[in-house]
Amino acid sequence: MYKEFIEKMYQTFSSAEKPRIDEVTPHRCMECDEVRDQLHPYDQRNIPDKLLIYHGDALPLLSPKALRYYFPRYIEFGLLNQDCNAFDNCLYQLAPHEMDEYWQERIAVFNTEEKAIFREYLELRRTLQYEDLDEEYISKGLTIWV
Numbered sequence: 001m002y003k004e005f006i007e008k009m010y011q012t013f014s015s016a017e018k019p020r021i022d023e024v025t026p027h028r029c030m031e032c033d034e035v036r037d038q039l040h041p042y043d044q045r046n047i048p049d050k051l052l053i054y055h056g057d058a059l060p061l062l063s064p065k066a067l068r069y070y071f072p073r074y075i076e077f078g079l080l081n082q083d084c085n086a087f088d089n090c091l092y093q094l095a096p097h098e099m100d101e102y103w104q105e106r107i108a109v110f111n112t113e114e115k116a117i118f119r120e121y122l123e124l125r126r127t128l129q130y131e132d133l134d135e136e137y138i139s140k141g142l143t144i145w146v
């Protein structure tokens with residue numbers, strides 16, 4: 001059902017470079033090191049489901065460059081496994097509470113076509129809203145990725 005969107009998304013993100021291992025998570029602590037060490041051996045599309053379940057909340061820890069590379073896989077996995085927390089976290093990652101330096105840097109790594117995919121994704125989320133709160137994130141996200 002989501003196949004067409006997923007293929008289009010990967011195609012749109014095909015210029016996203018794989019981060020070097022020291023570029024995956026900028027912060028150094030046990031959690032960030034674990035995310036870095038476990039995600040980095042894999043290419044974007046080959047990250048195993050079990051890692052996406054385990055690291056379903058890792059998106060905020062990724063560097064902007066790593067976010068651009070790994071986010072499409074999180075989006076794909078979330079759509080196909082909507083009971084996993086990666087699905088909710090994809091939405092939060094697209095609707096920041098405040099536009100500080102952290103978020104400005106994250107938004108700046110995505111090109112126009114990639115931002116359009118996020119808007120398309122948010123519109124798709126609108127058709128499968130689980131909670132009223134989702135709409136708040138969706139409408140906010142649609143104003144950010146322009």
Ligand SMILES: [Zn+2]
Pocket residue numbers: 027028029030031032033
């Ligand atoms: Zn950390």
